[in-house]
Amino acid sequence: MFNFKIIAKDKKSRARTGVIETPHGIVETPAYTIVGTNAAVRTLHPEDLPGTKTQLIIANTYHLWRELGDRLDSFEGLHKKMGFNGAIMTDSGGFQVFSLGFAREHGTSKVAGIVTGRDGINLTKITDDGVSFKDGEREIFLNPEISIGIQEKLGADIIFAFDECTSPLNDYAYNKLALARTHAWAKRCLAAQKRSDQALYGIIQGGEWRDLREESARFIGSLPFPGFGIGGSFGKEGMMDVLSWTLPLLPEEKPRHLLGIGRIEDVLNAVELGVDTLDCVIPTREARHGSIWTAEGRYDVKKGRYAGDKKPLEKNCACPVCASGRTRGEIKALFAARDLEAGRLATIHNVWFFNELMRQIRESIKEEKFAKFKKKALSKLMD
């Protein structure tokens, strides 16, 4: 049902290319996972997905549980719901422990140094059993058993252990405590799993501390998970340290997923260090915000200078939007008109862009040209 096969390894780095087999088809790795939190890639229609070359989508346990509640028992399954026959993952809700809690309270991102909106509201209450999320008048409680139970009903091909994503502002002592909890929860997740046709990935945490990360990689890596996720917070530099500390300690033949990271340079660095799949909201969220990703980086198509611009979003791009002759000027005008079609077109392009980047990465590894490819790709970036 679930299998990972490494096809080629880079000689000079830990990069590898392979194939993950799932009940819903294969995923060629390294692969980008497109985020579809509420069982839909925002702004896209199901029929848009094939054109974007998307192999893998990740939906979210917390959000779907919040939305479905009791109706989850009669849920048709994510593949049907999304009109997507490829591989699907569900995140466990562990990230929401951070994003709806500490992150929201303090206005921090999981990537250290990034300041986001802060409203001082912390909706979470964390105990050793699980996490209670305030949702208006009601409360939503998640723990390892409940998260796995929900994920089994959602029916993704790959599911994640319920963990606690800490903040870059949490100190060593807190991370140590949270890590012990995440480890205990990992075992509970394994014990709670009933379905055998879903691959449950364990998640490595430990903040930016080497001893915690290594401890986590050893511990989680020793458990019978068919794959692993690298989660948590770190700085731009620390991110690569964390991967270089942890990935060598994990069973090489099992796939590794980097949770929630995905700018061009991050993708290249992560792959170089041995990451097989990764997910990120950047292609989709930034598309809705008007940021168009290209080999040179991104630009904001909403800007006045693109009014009437007859060029495609990206030169020589073969995505369905660029190939159809849609222009920057048209898309700028759609953004100006608040037409949701703008976000859809930008999303198709961005998703295609990242999927295509991964395709090129896979090719370069097979051809033993990854280092060269990476260097060239980085040199093209303007910022």
Next chain:
RNA sequence: GCGCAGGUGGCGGAGCGGUCAAUCGCAUCAGACUGUAAAUCUGACGCCCUAGCGGCUACGGAGGUUCGAAUCCUCCCCUGCGCA
């Protein structure tokens, strides 16, 4: 020609005697976004600068009243609607 309603920053549109360089929206400019709380958010947006509860010029034009006017008065110019 008469009557009525208006003329405010790039545009729309508040303000109707003081704390108004002027709410707000749009446009523009700059920035952010990394397991989606955000198809969202932040900042700038008359001119000048040593960037400050700083200086200057401003609310169609010209006068006037007032300690003080975008706000009141007079005349003029212009626009829209109605009647001739």
